[in-house]
Amino acid sequence: MITVAIAEDHQALIDGIRSYIKYEDDISIIGHANNGEELLKLVRLKQPKVVLCDIRMPKLDGIEATKTILKELPHTKVIAFTMFDREEAVKQMLAAGAHGYILKNSSLEVVLEAIREVTCGKTYYDKKIHQPNAEKNSTKSVLSSREREILQLIAKGRTSHQIADELFIGKSTVDTHRKNMIRKLGLSGAGELLRYAVEKKYEF
Amino acid sequence: MITVAIAEDHQALIDGIRSYIKYEDDISIIGHANNGEELLKLVRLKQPKVVLCDIRMPKLDGIEATKTILKELPHTKVIAFTMFDREEAVKQMLAAGAHGYILKNSSLEVVLEAIREVTCGKTYYDKKIHQPNAEKNSTKSVLSSREREILQLIAKGRTSHQIADELFIGKSTVDTHRKNMIRKLGLSGAGELLRYAVEKKYEF
DNA sequence: AGAAAAATCCCTACTAATGGGGATTTTTCT
DNA sequence: AGAAAAATCCCCATTAGTAGGGATTTTTCT
Numbered sequence: 001m002i003t004v005a006i007a008e009d010h011q012a013l014i015d016g017i018r019s020y021i022k023y024e025d026d027i028s029i030i031g032h033a034n035n036g037e038e039l040l041k042l043v044r045l046k047q048p049k050v051v052l053c054d055i056r057m058p059k060l061d062g063i064e065a066t067k068t069i070l071k072e073l074p075h076t077k078v079i080a081f082t083m084f085d086r087e088e089a090v091k092q093m094l095a096a097g098a099h100g101y102i103l104k105n106s107s108l109e110v111v112l113e114a115i116r117e118v119t120c121g122k123t124y125y126d127k128k129i130h131q132p133n134a135e136k137n138s139t140k141s142v143l144s145s146r147e148r149e150i151l152q153l154i155a156k157g158r159t160s161h162q163i164a165d166e167l168f169i170g171k172s173t174v175d176t177h178r179k180n181m182i183r184k185l186g187l188s189g190a191g192e193l194l195r196y197a198v199e200k201k202y203e204f
Numbered sequence: 205m206i207t208v209a210i211a212e213d214h215q216a217l218i219d220g221i222r223s224y225i226k227y228e229d230d231i232s233i234i235g236h237a238n239n240g241e242e243l244l245k246l247v248r249l250k251q252p253k254v255v256l257c258d259i260r261m262p263k264l265d266g267i268e269a270t271k272t273i274l275k276e277l278p279h280t281k282v283i284a285f286t287m288f289d290r291e292e293a294v295k296q297m298l299a300a301g302a303h304g305y306i307l308k309n310s311s312l313e314v315v316l317e318a319i320r321e322v323t324c325g326k327t328y329y330d331k332k333i334h335q336p337n338a339e340k341n342s343t344k345s346v347l348s349s350r351e352r353e354i355l356q357l358i359a360k361g362r363t364s365h366q367i368a369d370e371l372f373i374g375k376s377t378v379d380t381h382r383k384n385m386i387r388k389l390g391l392s393g394a395g396e397l398l399r400y401a402v403e404k405k406y407e408f
Numbered sequence: 409a410g411a412a413a414a415a416t417c418c419c420t421a422c423t424a425a426t427g428g429g430g431a432t433t434t435t436t437c438t
Numbered sequence: 439a440g441a442a443a444a445a446t447c448c449c450c451a452t453t454a455g456t457a458g459g460g461a462t463t464t465t466t467c468t
Contacts (some may be wrong), residue, residue, distance in 0.1 A: 010308035011286060012315065014219010019312070034309065083214060104214035105238065108223070111216065157396035159424065171424095172447050177466060181425070190425055190454080193360035194395060198402040320468095363454060366416050381436060383456070394424080394455055409468105416463070425454070433446070438439105 002119050003033040006032040007039035007065065008056050008081070013104070017052075020108045027115060036060025043069050043076065050115050055082040055093065065108035066096040077118040081111070100124035142184050150177045206323050207250040209381070210236040211269065213241035213261050217308070221256075224312045231319060239347050240264025247273050247280065249346065254319050259286040270300040281322040285315070304328035354381045359401035 033039040035058040055062035079100035080093040114124040141199040153163045160174040237243040239262040283304035284297040303322040318328040357367045364378040364389035
């Protein structure tokens with residue numbers, strides 16, 4: 001029997017998945033959590049084989065939760081289940097050690113498939129997401145990695161000066177990156193860039 | 205038979221709801237859409253009694269979709285089904301004519317209840333949300349309505365100057381509101397205010 | 409009617425960011 | 439090894455926003 005824990009802040013979706021999976025006799029949902037902290041408690045207690053885990057959750061996000069779970073219980077399989085098809089989010093989840101990545105706008109059939117795949121040691125990535133390997137020459141981001149790094153800090157509301165201090169570079173460098181990003185993205189002004197940054201942090 | 209259309213960009217949730225409702229013999233889901241435009245086509249074609257409608261959707265959001273549907277087919281009952289328990293979102297949906305409002309972090313039992321209630325002409329509001337009437341003296345926002353109005357424009361990336369022009373007030377007034385909001389919210393700087401604005405636009 | 413709150417506007421000095429340049433070093437790719 | 443791309447830094451003039459005041463008018467509440 002494949003035991004599964006779900007972490008997801010939308011009860012409606014949990015109810016739906018439970019209802020959908022009820023008659024699958026190889027899979028059993030042993031509990032659900034509405035935030036990252038609850039998930040940790042649940043996983044420590046029930047030790048499920050598979051964890052289906054949203055990225056954006058209150059209290060503790062999916063990335064941090066995944067890291068902690070895999071440190072404590074390395075045999076657990078973690079599948080990211082999220083609405084964001086964003087390179088950065090995928091990367092961070094994979095870096096945290098996730099074994100699969102599915103989007104919420106995929107069908108629940110895909111969820112079952114993913115659960116079964118990761119259980120036998122395979123990995124499962126939603127066909128809809130950008131494969132981190134196939135992407136390098138085709139769907140490459142407009143922004144460079146340094147630019148994205150800075151954009152993340154901008155999304156946190158930092159000023160150029162603060163970013164410069166955090167990254168040990170000059171303020172003028174940060175300003176240059178800002179200008180280049182504004183130009184590349186066709187925006188106008190700090191406001192639009194920050195708005196872009198915050199919204200794209202977890203794209204929807 | 206209560207015919208229902210679902211508009212929701214997460215296929216997983218649609219699958220879940222369909223699975224959950226399958227054995228309810230007074231309710232039948234006659235179709236689903238993944239964005240607002242699809243929803244309009246679906247509703248025109250199938251004319252469901254009830255529409256379960258996400259607010260944030262690609263192409264056309266739930267608020268606009270609701271307005272259009274109720275203009276064309278005034279007997280349709282619209283239930284907002286969303287993750288945002290935000291005063292402004294609730295207000296806008298009610299202003300658009302929605303008959304109910306449920307949160308995605310409620311159980312699907314609540315969804316069934318709401319569908320049945322609105323069908324017999326009642327309204328249904330999730331117990332978890334702030335009732336727009338009971339709220340006026342208890343849960344009043346830290347920010348005044350003018351401040352919130354300005355914050356919404358800030359969230360769009362506008363500068364003080366642009367906001368002043370849009371609202372036909374002086375730039376200095378907008379600046380004063382900015383300063384007051386920063387003080388009230390305990391933030392520091394335009395960056396944090398904008399970040400706050402974008403994130404709270406549709407709170408999660 | 410009177411008090412309190414909200415909204416309006418202005419001043420000054422200061423810091424933050426843009427838009428226009430230019431320039432050097434480091435990485436990465438072929 | 440050489441070219442291309444990325445990352446680094448600087449200058450200048452201008453615009454945007456902060457932090458600190460102060461002040462008047464409108465609304466709202468009691």
